[in-house]
Amino acid sequence: MKYPTRKKATLLLQDGTTFTGHSIGKEGTSGGEICFNTGMTGYQEIYTDPSYFGQIIVNTTSHIGNYGALDSEVESDKPTIKGLVVNDFSKIYSRTKATESLQEFLERNNTVGIGGVDTRKIVRHIRTKGAMNAIISSELEGEALQAELDKIPSMESLELSTKVTTKKAYELGESNKGFRVAILDLGIKRSILKNLTDRDCHCKVFPAETTFEEMEKWNPDGYFISNGPGDPAVMDYASTTVAEVIEKNKPVFGICMGSQILAKAVGIPTYKMHHGHRGLNHPVKNLRTGLSEITSQNHGFAVEMEALSKSDVAELTHIDLNHDTVEGLRLKNKPAFAVQYHPESSPGPNDSTYLFDDFIQLIKENK
The missing domain is CATH 3.50.30.20 (Carbamoyl-phosphate synthase small subunit, N-terminal domain)
Structure with missing residues (x-):
């Protein structure tokens, strides 16, 4: 041109x-x-x-x-x-x-x-x-x-997921294959959907404010909570829905905003970071395996480490090796886990794609 x-x-x-x-x-x-x-x-x-x-x-x-x-x-x-x-x-x-x-x-x-x-x-x-x-x-x-x-509002206390979510529910993947995964779309990336459909998941993507009751009518085998923009602290509609999913012992996997919403659903607060983590080279340690991953990240809010460490219902699974911030958590007596980073992004190596396989395994164990 x-x-x-x-x-x-x-x-x-x-x-x-x-x-x-x-x-x-x-x-x-x-x-x-x-x-x-x-x-x-x-x-x-x-x-x-x-x-x-x-x-x-x-x-x-x-x-x-x-x-x-x-x-x-x-x-x-x-x-x-x-x-x-x-x-x-x-x-x-x-x-x-x-x-x-x-x-x-x-x-x-x-x-x-x-x-x-x-x-x-x-x-x-x-x-x-x-x-x-x-x-x-x-x-x-x-x-x-x-x-x-x-005139521009502060990002703190700003709800934005309803600005980017799908306007109506839609389905992806083959209905006669794999497991049925209900996705709460808070601003989902296409590469996340691809990672799920590549594992033979039949996905239905629901708008951000969809209730648990409405998603459950589709009879999913598991629930996915997506990434998204804005301040999770003001997204009570999402954390309430996830709390209901957890209460019914449904398998849950969350990424980025999904991690913060999962934490919020069990009473663990979030906070706005000084300047956030955004890049392709952030080292994260999996505390359960002892292995480290090179991760892709994009977040300006995070789960409070002190509150998580004191929680009776959740525990830390991944930690940022640069800043000692929360990069992953799981619930102790419920089939639910989440990570703060983006395992679908493949910033070079595919260090973190095992998390999608872990989700499929969790569904199998709880079906």
Whole structure:
């Protein structure tokens, strides 16, 4: 494609810090909570992950767009991010099977971004000051830009899963194979669904606010609680449903937000992290096997470690080796477990895909 001359763009952070670069993607104005992802590949999967809804993503990799975009490498129908911040935005791409440039992909999906800025400096600032709201614009400056930034709500106490969940239930997989898995969609990724259907699961994906009674009518063998955006502390509708699933001794597996909701369902609180964990290289130790895994992560909230350690009903199963935060938990007398990271993402090795097999085994044991 002919690469257009880009307009000047401004990135304004909540604390007043300003960066100037050029517009990428769609020209315009957009804001949300700014955070960073350290993954060196997979930018298209990041931008389309529903868990990033309401956030501006800073890519720490210096060159973005150099392998273009491919229709099959998406985790949802379109990008869910509120904005994109990069250092060098590539004008060309080299992958022959790419269907379009990243610029075309972002423009087509109305995604606003800024390039030509010092992302290393931005990331160091966020690591020091913490995640905060920010806004990108190629239209506004000064007081007008600040006024728009002031309108953006804080991510803390913000419920977002109902913004990205499916509007109506749908089914995947072959009905005459494997087990029936009911999925509570809080913002699920397509690669999670693929991991389940690849194991011959017949899945039915339900909207976030679906009750246990309604899902149970489908007569599932097990329940899956998905990833998703926002603050789990304000998602009583989801934790109430999961508590009812647990009470009926149904097998449960949760990922990311699903881990936080499982904890909340048994009275263990969550908290907002300083700047979150987002990347492809986070080491996690499985305390039950003693083995470590290189994991993909994307979360700005976490389960309280102290509360979990004091719990009579749940126990820690996985721990982050960088930060000693909760990465997995299981219920002691119920067939339910969850992890904070993303075993479906395959950040290089497939260290964590055994968790899907563990879920199938749990269903078999409780059928």
